[in-house]
Amino acid sequence: MAGLPAPLEALITAFERLPGIGPKTASRLAFFILRQPDEVAQQLAEALLAVKSQTANCPVCFNIMLAGQERCQICADPRRDESQLCVVEDPLDVLVIERTGGFLGRYHVLQGVLNPIEGIGPEQLRIRPLIERVQEGRVREVIIATNPSMEGDATALYLRQQLAPLGVRITRLARGLPMGGDLEYADQNTLLRALAGRQEL
Amino acid sequence: MAGLPAPLEALITAFERLPGIGPKTASRLAFFILRQPDEVAQQLAEALLAVKSQTANCPVCFNIMLAGQERCQICADPRRDESQLCVVEDPLDVLVIERTGGFLGRYHVLQGVLNPIEGIGPEQLRIRPLIERVQEGRVREVIIATNPSMEGDATALYLRQQLAPLGVRITRLARGLPMGGDLEYADQNTLLRALAGRQEL
Numbered sequence: 001m002a003g004l005p006a007p008l009e010a011l012i013t014a015f016e017r018l019p020g021i022g023p024k025t026a027s028r029l030a031f032f033i034l035r036q037p038d039e040v041a042q043q044l045a046e047a048l049l050a051v052k053s054q055t056a057n058c059p060v061c062f063n064i065m066l067a068g069q070e071r072c073q074i075c076a077d078p079r080r081d082e083s084q085l086c087v088v089e090d091p092l093d094v095l096v097i098e099r100t101g102g103f104l105g106r107y108h109v110l111q112g113v114l115n116p117i118e119g120i121g122p123e124q125l126r127i128r129p130l131i132e133r134v135q136e137g138r139v140r141e142v143i144i145a146t147n148p149s150m151e152g153d154a155t156a157l158y159l160r161q162q163l164a165p166l167g168v169r170i171t172r173l174a175r176g177l178p179m180g181g182d183l184e185y186a187d188q189n190t191l192l193r194a195l196a197g198r199q200e201l
Numbered sequence: 202m203a204g205l206p207a208p209l210e211a212l213i214t215a216f217e218r219l220p221g222i223g224p225k226t227a228s229r230l231a232f233f234i235l236r237q238p239d240e241v242a243q244q245l246a247e248a249l250l251a252v253k254s255q256t257a258n259c260p261v262c263f264n265i266m267l268a269g270q271e272r273c274q275i276c277a278d279p280r281r282d283e284s285q286l287c288v289v290e291d292p293l294d295v296l297v298i299e300r301t302g303g304f305l306g307r308y309h310v311l312q313g314v315l316n317p318i319e320g321i322g323p324e325q326l327r328i329r330p331l332i333e334r335v336q337e338g339r340v341r342e343v344i345i346a347t348n349p350s351m352e353g354d355a356t357a358l359y360l361r362q363q364l365a366p367l368g369v370r371i372t373r374l375a376r377g378l379p380m381g382g383d384l385e386y387a388d389q390n391t392l393l394r395a396l397a398g399r400q401e402l
Contacts, residue, residue: 005267011248045246047212066206
């Protein structure tokens with residue numbers, strides 16, 4: 001682009017690499033940074049550099065934790081119910097469920113889902129440590145909260161197969177119409193699921 | 202948020218400071234950075250730190266240029282028509298107009314618009330250098346391309362008042378229905394403008 005100095009181009013390109021940020025938004029963000037006091041760019045740069053070096057995976061649940069700690073805040077919290085284990089795909093899912101305030105058990109982060117096309121089998125996921133945690137005997141219910149997608153469903157079925165012999169209760173998050181949603185805007189699959197899963201009133 | 206290590210919180214907060222990025226998008230971006238190889242975070246961090254120190258304002262048109270240069274690429278380009286001067290609010294507007302490929306003249310960046318409520322008067326903008334450029338005598342037309350907003354219109358009127366005695370042609374970007382737009386979705390003001398500005402077919 002004529003008239004755009006290289007450092008500004010570089011920043012736009014770097015922003016464009018982030019998910020959901022197209023060329024227009026990337027330009028807007030770069031020019032915003034340019035207009036702001038130095039601290040804005042500096043704080044973001046420092047946070048970016050720190051986040052990878054100062055975090056690690058919890059050795060128990062594989063959620064994100066502060067580097068150098070023995071286990072994550074949730075695993076270390078004695079008030080969290082050990083008998084309920086919620087299995088999710090990645091750390092962002094933990095954050096999302098925590099925000100609801102509706103779950104007081106513990107988590108297990110698979111760090112992905114089964115995806116044969118991309119070569120992700122059970123060995124690439126944290127499934128073995130999950131089975132070992134359940135084998136310890138304190139877990140009574142495993143809530144499988146993988147995404148309601150093809151891969152999420154396949155992973156859920158695989159986990160059920162693996163966990164069934166251990167005699168724990170295995171559940172999956174409910175499917176149906178989203179709250180506040182409108183019937184006429186629901187896609188066909190969601191509507192079929194909502195019908196099939198209808199409950200007594 | 203329970204379970205979120207401080208460096209991750211800091212990154213989410215830094216992303217949230219960017220325009221158009223809410224808490225959900227900020228979390229998604231931060232967790233994306235976490236999943237990527239170190240280079241992604243590093244390149245963005247370096248670009249952020251470089252952009253402020255390695256750029257400067259062009260002393261002629263006040264657009265962004267590489268620090269240490271005498272003038273910006275557009276001002277230094279002898280093929281750009283000196284007789285047409287497009288006046289914009291900020292450097293992003295230059296980029297947007299350049300992308301259209303429809304303007305081959307030069308620019309003048311005001312670095313803002315008149316806004317009495319925020320205490321921005323003519324002295325806070327690059328209006329004096331604009332008048333001086335026009336006084337040099339090579340400019341024949343000043344195209345005022347401030348935004349179609351209250352402040353943009355007020356700034357355009359002020360500029361017309363200041364430039365009129367200099368005997369140059371003063372124009373303003375056309376208002377009307379956006380291309381590809383649908384009449385029934387146009388807001389009332391746009392439609393009124395389109396009516397008032399109707400042209401012979």
